[in-house]
Amino acid sequence: MSVDPIITLRGVTKVYGSGATEFQALKGIDLDIAQGDFVAVMGPSGSGKSTTMNILGCLDVPSAGELLFKGHHVETLDRDQRALLRRRYLGFVFQGFNLLSRTSALENVELPLLYRGEDKQTRYDMGMAALDKVGLKQWWDHTPAELSGGQQQRVAIARAIVTSPDVLLADEPTGNLDSERSIEIMELLTDLNRNSGITVLMVTHEPDMAAFARTIVHFRDGLVERVEKGLAG
Amino acid sequence: MLGTTIILAFRAINRHKLRSFLTTLGIIIGVAAVVTMVTLGNGATAAVREQISSLGANVLQLRPGQGFGRGGGGPRPPDFKPADLTAIQNQLTGVRAVAPMAQSSGTAIYEGNNWSTTVYGTTASYFEVQSWKVTSGRLFMPEEEESGRPVCIIGNTVRTNLFQGGDPIGQRMRIKGVSCQVIGALATRGQGGFGDQDDVVVMPIKFVQRRFTGNRDISQIMIAVDDAYDTSTVQQSLEDLMRERRQIKAGGEDNFNIFDTKQISDTLTGTTTILTQIVGAVAAISLLVGGIGIMNIMLVSVTERTREIGIRLAIGAVAGEVLMQFLVEAIVLSCLGGVIGLLIALVASWAIAPLMQVPFIFDLKVNLIAFFFSAVIGVVFGYFPARRAAALNPIDALRHE
Numbered sequence: 120m121s122v123d124p125i126i127t128l129r130g131v132t133k134v135y136g137s138g139a140t141e142f143q144a145l146k147g148i149d150l151d152i153a154q155g156d157f158v159a160v161m162g163p164s165g166s167g168k169s170t171t172m173n174i175l176g177c178l179d180v181p182s183a184g185e186l187l188f189k190g191h192h193v194e195t196l197d198r199d200q201r202a203l204l205r206r207r208y209l210g211f212v213f214q215g216f217n218l219l220s221r222t223s224a225l226e227n228v229e230l231p232l233l234y235r236g237e238d239k240q241t242r243y244d245m246g247m248a249a250l251d252k253v254g255l256k257q258w259w260d261h262t263p264a265e266l267s268g269g270q271q272q273r274v275a276i277a278r279a280i281v282t283s284p285d286v287l288l289a290d291e292p293t294g295n296l297d298s299e300r301s302i303e304i305m306e307l308l309t310d311l312n313r314n315s316g317i318t319v320l321m322v323t324h325e326p327d328m329a330a331f332a333r334t335i336v337h338f339r340d341g342l343v344e345r346v347e348k349g350l351a352g
Numbered sequence: 353m354l355g356t357t358i359i360l361a362f363r364a365i366n367r368h369k370l371r372s373f374l375t376t377l378g379i380i381i382g383v384a385a386v387v388t389m390v391t392l393g394n395g396a397t398a399a400v401r402e403q404i405s406s407l408g409a410n411v412l413q414l415r416p417g418q419g420f421g422r423g424g425g426g427p428r429p430p431d432f433k434p435a436d437l438t439a440i441q442n443q444l445t446g447v448r449a450v451a452p453m454a455q456s457s458g459t460a461i462y463e464g465n466n467w468s469t470t471v472y473g474t475t476a477s478y479f480e481v482q483s484w485k486v487t488s489g490r491l492f493m494p495e496e497e498e499s500g501r502p503v504c505i506i507g508n509t510v511r512t513n514l515f516q517g518g519d520p521i522g523q524r525m526r527i528k529g530v531s532c533q534v535i536g537a538l539a540t541r542g543q544g545g546f547g548d549q550d551d552v553v554v555m556p557i558k559f560v561q562r563r564f565t566g567n568r569d570i571s572q573i574m575i576a577v578d579d580a581y582d583t584s585t586v587q588q589s590l591e592d593l594m595r596e597r598r599q600i601k602a603g604g605e606d607n608f609n610i611f612d613t614k615q616i617s618d619t620l621t622g623t624t625t626i627l628t629q630i631v632g633a634v635a636a637i638s639l640l641v642g643g644i645g646i647m648n649i650m651l652v653s654v655t656e657r658t659r660e661i662g663i664r665l666a667i668g669a670v671a672g673e674v675l676m677q678f679l680v681e682a683i684v685l686s687c688l689g690g691v692i693g694l695l696i697a698l699v700a701s702w703a704i705a706p707l708m709q710v711p712f713i714f715d716l717k718v719n720l721i722a723f724f725f726s727a728v729i730g731v732v733f734g735y736f737p738a739r740r741a742a743a744l745n746p747i748d749a750l751r752h753e
């Protein structure tokens with residue numbers, strides 16, 4: 120795996136608050152995410168892994184240091200420019216599924232395409248293709264309330280990959296699922312990583328799930344403690 | 353981008369049908385109230401104008417004294433003389449018909465029935481000035497006017513009260529103790545601005561002067577202006593003529609007044625227009641309250657949908673798109689409310705107008721303004737919640753419980 124990094128962090132710090140309530144969440148992170156990698160981010164709560172994920176996902180900017188995406192500086196972009204970058208290159212899967220309620224699976228999956236300005240037919244075709252990829256094609260018209268937890272998370276993954284992103288960011292994607300469903304989700308992510316060439320970044324605190332990754336990054340006290348090869352690597 | 357946000361707005365409204373309906377209820381009621389009030393008000397104005405035009409168009413009324421009263425202190429201004437009437441007929445241009453009037457009141461008796469009414473002494477010209485016709489019988493003959501014969505033409509109220517269903521023509525009735533023959537019955541005019549116009553007995557002026565008022569004074573002269581002439585010009589020359597005849601010095605005040613029925617018409621329609629505007633303004637306040645209702649629900653909606661906003665921002669919606677989404681949603685809601693309100697107003701004013709005995713007049717301008725106003729309310733009251741939604745931080749919004 121000796122390809123150019125798709126995301127690079129250089130001396131990244133993040134400070135919340137100021138004065139007496141100042142809290143340094145990140146104390147200088149250097150990290151390269153290689154193109155096509157499957158990275159699991161681990162660490163106890165408060166270790167800075169979520170903050171790092173937010174910065175890697177261009178949802179947040181570092182207080183100091185550099186964030187490069189495909190060699191371009193992101194820390195200087197404004198809010199809307201970062202939104203356009205996310206729209207174009209990134210896909211997100213959240214712990215709580217975060218689907219729109221009372222909205223069919225297909226409409227949920229079509230959401231990012233709406234913001235891309237795709238027409239109705241294209242949205243339908245791409246949305247159905249994404250649902251097919253996660254094995255939920257026949258459930259397209261069901262609302263989240265009518266789907267199981269595992270199915271909801273697969274809809275969320277379909278929404279994240281419908282735009283064929285370069286990077287998929289997943290924040291504890293199996294956090295709310297039992298072990299059987301968790302393994303299904305991990306197999307799905309592994310498949311997307313191997314066969315669709317999507318770089319996957321995943322936060323987890325379960326070693327079983329981290330084992331699916333090629334690279335495991337351990338955080339502690341706002342610093343990268345160590346980087347190790349996963350079983351899949 | 354606008355097309356997308358309109359789709360999103362309709363989806364959001366469709367997902368919460370009941371809440372959307374309740375949100376927009378204020379606008380529905382507001383628009384319906386404003387448009388119904390103004391439509392009915394316009395109908396009332398038209399009805400008043402219609403009633404007044406029945407008094408006779410382009411008619412000048414010449415009376416002694418200032419205004420309706422006979423003046424405060426000082427000697428009572430004299431009534432007009434027969435020579436004044438002749439002068440007006442001969443010296444004034446632009447006059448179509450002139451009718452002198454002497455008024456009295458008393459009881460009319462026919463067989464066992466009696467009825468207290470007003471007696472007008474005048475000439476056949478009176479009916480021309482008033483554009484008033486007899487439904488049966490005839491008007492005064494010149495020789496009846498000339499010698500002041502005891503003949504009378506009765507209004508419909510007098511006719512129903514004295515003769516019930518019977519034919520009054522040719523019958524003899526007594527008025528103020530004097531016998532007279534009924535020669536004509538007048539068409540119904542209904543309630544006018546000054547009471548029941550049909551409660552009247554009209555007789556030759558010479559008879560009324562001789563038997564009732566006891567002098568040859570004329571208390572009022574009615575002048576119909578020829579359509580080819582300007583009423584105000586005729587009014588001015590009439591004033592000049594009367595000042596000369598009543599020997600009023602330059603700078604002295606008139607001791608008579610000339611009333612233009614068009615003026616009364618303008619005054620009364622002006623009053624109903626003002627009333628319409630006041631009622632409309634009160635209703636407009638309810639529209640404003642409706643707008644605040646929309647803002648209220650939209651603010652709640654932004655809080656309730658914080659996670660949704662977080663998702664949208666995370667997957668790449670720019671702030672402007674989230675702002676537009678909520679703004680368009682508010683505008684669509686208030687416009688829908690506006691349309692429903694207009695439909696309700698249409699049905700309501702169409703149904704109520706006959707009950708109020710006013711014509712139903714559909715005024716496109718009023719409807720368009722009300723609709724435009726409801727859209728503006730959507731923009732104004734939707735902007736604040738929308739800006740709040742767009743300003744959310746995606747990370748915080750996603751964590752929101």
